[in-house]
Amino acid sequence: MSYTLLIGDYAYSSWSLRGWLLLRRFNLPTTIRMVPFHNKDVAAQMAKHAPSRTVPTLLLDDETPVWDSLAIAEELASRHPDAGLWPSAPNLRALARTLASEMHSGFMTLRNDCPMNLRTAYQDMPTSDALQADLSRIDQIWGYALEKSGGPWLCGEYSAADAFFAPVAARIAGYGLPVSPQSQAYVDAHLNDPVFRRWRAMGLVHGEHLPWYDRTYTQKDWPGPKPRPAFATESGTPENDACPYSGKAPTHLLTLNNRTFGFCNPFCRDKTVADPEAWPEFMALL
Ligand SMILES: N[C@@H](CCC(=O)N[C@@H](CS)C(=O)NCC(=O)O)C(=O)O
Numbered sequence: 001m002s003y004t005l006l007i008g009d010y011a012y013s014s015w016s017l018r019g020w021l022l023l024r025r026f027n028l029p030t031t032i033r034m035v036p037f038h039n040k041d042v043a044a045q046m047a048k049h050a051p052s053r054t055v056p057t058l059l060l061d062d063e064t065p066v067w068d069s070l071a072i073a074e075e076l077a078s079r080h081p082d083a084g085l086w087p088s089a090p091n092l093r094a095l096a097r098t099l100a101s102e103m104h105s106g107f108m109t110l111r112n113d114c115p116m117n118l119r120t121a122y123q124d125m126p127t128s129d130a131l132q133a134d135l136s137r138i139d140q141i142w143g144y145a146l147e148k149s150g151g152p153w154l155c156g157e158y159s160a161a162d163a164f165f166a167p168v169a170a171r172i173a174g175y176g177l178p179v180s181p182q183s184q185a186y187v188d189a190h191l192n193d194p195v196f197r198r199w200r201a202m203g204l205v206h207g208e209h210l211p212w213y214d215r216t217y218t219q220k221d222w223p224g225p226k227p228r229p230a231f232a233t234e235s236g237t238p239e240n241d242a243c244p245y246s247g248k249a250p251t252h253l254l255t256l257n258n259r260t261f262g263f264c265n266p267f268c269r270d271k272t273v274a275d276p277e278a279w280p281e282f283m284a285l286l
Pocket residue numbers: 008012013014015016041042043053054055056067068069070104
């Protein structure tokens with residue numbers, strides 16, 4: 001089965017992150033196609049795939065569009081019952097579906113007031129009553145799930161429910177929002193998750209800066225793990241004779257700990273510079 005996933009910008013599109021995690025976190029192969037947000041009219045860019053008009057949209061093998069993240073989760077789970085999108089234990093599966101559904105239809109204040117922006121973090125956002133109500137509800141349902149399942153993810157193993165809450169975790173982290181210690185540990189699990197780190201690394205280096213997502217709060221460092229210091233370089237001889245991702249000849253160079261490695265295109269080099277440890281194929285070279 002072959003899929004194409006249409007997504008918006010890595011740094012800003014929270015629904016796209018959910019769709020992408022539903023495929024990548026469960027090892028379902030897909031071709032990714034970007035629908036960039038700097039051209040604001042997403043629907044016009046997607047006209048060829050109407051009636052779809054938002055990202056993520058999953059295109060099936062005959063190009064049938066599945067244009068809603070919850071539908072993408074359910075369809076992938078039906079087509080790949082062994083991939084683990086939903087927990088196999090029936091009651092945990094019901095819980096995971098309930099959590100994903102509540103996220104999909106709720107938390108409007110958090111979503112409106114704190115747009116996902118993986119390129120920056122803030123430290124002094126005031127918490128309105130409405131935002132506090134969303135955060136308290138998040139504490140309540142995350143706490144319930146983590147205690148019922150025993151964690152470390154909401155329903156034990158990583159499930160589609162966690163993919164749905166990954167951008168919520170990114171907002172709590174990025175805006176420094178107050179949550180319970182148990183919720184904070186769950187947020188940290190997302191920030192440390194290698195697949196989430198891969199998405200964020202791409203968001204740091206791909207796509208334009210979109211100023212309408214900026215906020216005026218005081219900025220601080222991203223609260224996730226500090227990437228190993230790596231740098232793009234123009235000169236040197238790479239240790240590897242093939243790009244770790246494509247196997248093609250290396251043309252774009254990176255240095256790490258005074259060692260030089262090569263990649264077949266600037267994007268693959270730059271996403272590795274952004275967070276080397278997120279990329280197992282590169283770490284295997286080290
Ligand atoms: N209910 C949809 C929401 C998708 C959505 O709103 N996506 C945003 C990007 S994060 C979008 O495509 N916005 C462009 C627009 O509305 O024109 C889902 O679950 O996938």
